[in-house]
Amino acid sequence: MALNKDITVVVPVKNESGNIANLIQEIDHALEALNYEIVYVNDGSNDSTLEDLKEILKINKRLRVINHKSSKGQSAALRTGVSFSNSNIIATLDGDGQNDPADLTEMIALIKGQKNQLTLIGGVRVNRKDSKSRLWASAFARLCRQSLLRDNHSDSGCGIKVFHKNLYIRLPYFDHMHRFLSALALREGAKVLEYNVNHRERTKGISKYTNFGRLLVGISDILGVMWLIKRMPKDLTSQEISNNKEN
Numbered sequence: 001m002a003l004n005k006d007i008t009v010v011v012p013v014k015n016e017s018g019n020i021a022n023l024i025q026e027i028d029h030a031l032e033a034l035n036y037e038i039v040y041v042n043d044g045s046n047d048s049t050l051e052d053l054k055e056i057l058k059i060n061k062r063l064r065v066i067n068h069k070s071s072k073g074q075s076a077a078l079r080t081g082v083s084f085s086n087s088n089i090i091a092t093l094d095g096d097g098q099n100d101p102a103d104l105t106e107m108i109a110l111i112k113g114q115k116n117q118l119t120l121i122g123g124v125r126v127n128r129k130d131s132k133s134r135l136w137a138s139a140f141a142r143l144c145r146q147s148l149l150r151d152n153h154s155d156s157g158c159g160i161k162v163f164h165k166n167l168y169i170r171l172p173y174f175d176h177m178h179r180f181l182s183a184l185a186l187r188e189g190a191k192v193l194e195y196n197v198n199h200r201e202r203t204k205g206i207s208k209y210t211n212f213g214r215l216l217v218g219i220s221d222i223l224g225v226m227w228l229i230k231r232m233p234k235d236l237t238s239q240e241i242s243n244n245k246e247n
Contacts, residue, residue: 006035007108008085008165012077013040013095017048018204023097024056024063030101034108039064040095041081044071075178082168090168094159099123100198107162107195118167118190122153122182123160123197148222149229151183153192160197172228176221187229 009027013020020040027038042050042065053065066080082090089111093099107121157179171177171184182192 003087004035005037005085005087007031007037007089007091007104008081008087009036009038009091009093009101009104010078010081010085011038011040011093011095012043012074012081013045013049014043014071014074014077015045015047015049016095016204017045017052019095019097020049020052021056023093023095023101024060026101027093027104028060028062030104031108036062037064037086038062039066039081039085041077042067043073043077044068073175075173075175078178079173082165085165088165089162090165091162092159096202097204098200098202099158099160100200103160103195103197104162107160107197110193110195111162111164114191116191117164118170118185118188119193120161120163120167120182120185120190121193121195122156123158124153124155124194125158125199126196127199149180149183149225151180151186153182154194156180156182158197174221174224180221180225183225183229187232 009031011023024038024040038060040053040063042053050065050067053063057063057065064084066084068077068080078092089108091104091108093101093104103123107123111119111121161181163181163185167185167188167190170188171181177184185192
């Protein structure tokens with residue numbers, strides 16, 4: 001598939017009926033000066049999310065819709081969207097509308113100015129519109145990532161990100177990997193940058209996660225990522241490759 005777009009915006013969604021149309025309109029408005037596409041991945045929704053997307057698909061030529069018949073999880077939906085993208089630069093947004101697409105313009109400009117072709121720019125939510133319990137849970141998770149994974153990104157759980165596709169396809173895939181993109185990018189020697197972004201209240205629908213649920217899977221996930229970082233194979237230097245050829 002030809003990579004003929006400047007940017008692909010990937011939006012994984014599950015049961016986000018009511019949030020679809022407004023977010024797509026905001027993406028279109030924010031990126032109107034660019035050659036872009038929007039890839040929505042419906043992850044087995046059992047509400048009218050897929051129907052809403054199909055209606056918009058009739059009139060929006062920028063939109064592409066990919067459907068998981070059953071729910072595979074956010075990381076799987078993200079992977080599907082990236083796999084079907086037509087660009088070398090990927091932007092991600094959560095489908096609940098809390099991320100502001102207006103932030104994408106500067107984030108895209110920032111990554112285009114990077115010489116390093118393995119770069120990830122992660123949003124940092126300013127004045128988060130979440131409950132105190134969720135903020136405390138995020139602070140605890142951030143402390144764990146910083147101390148155990150050496151991931152110093154201030155808000156690696158933020159859904160708005162921009163990164164090179166070549167970087168993403170180098171990352172090991174596993175369920176819940178979307179929560180560890182900055183740590184996995186650092187494992188590959190990539191450049192990881194922060195960008196302060198707007199954060200908005202959810203106006204429709206409910207979150208798919210609970211703090212307790214995140215904690216249960218987070219413990220095993222962190223242990224797994226620690227193992228991946230420890231077992232990262234070392235690349236051969238040019239001299240070592242030359243010596244091997246001579247033997």
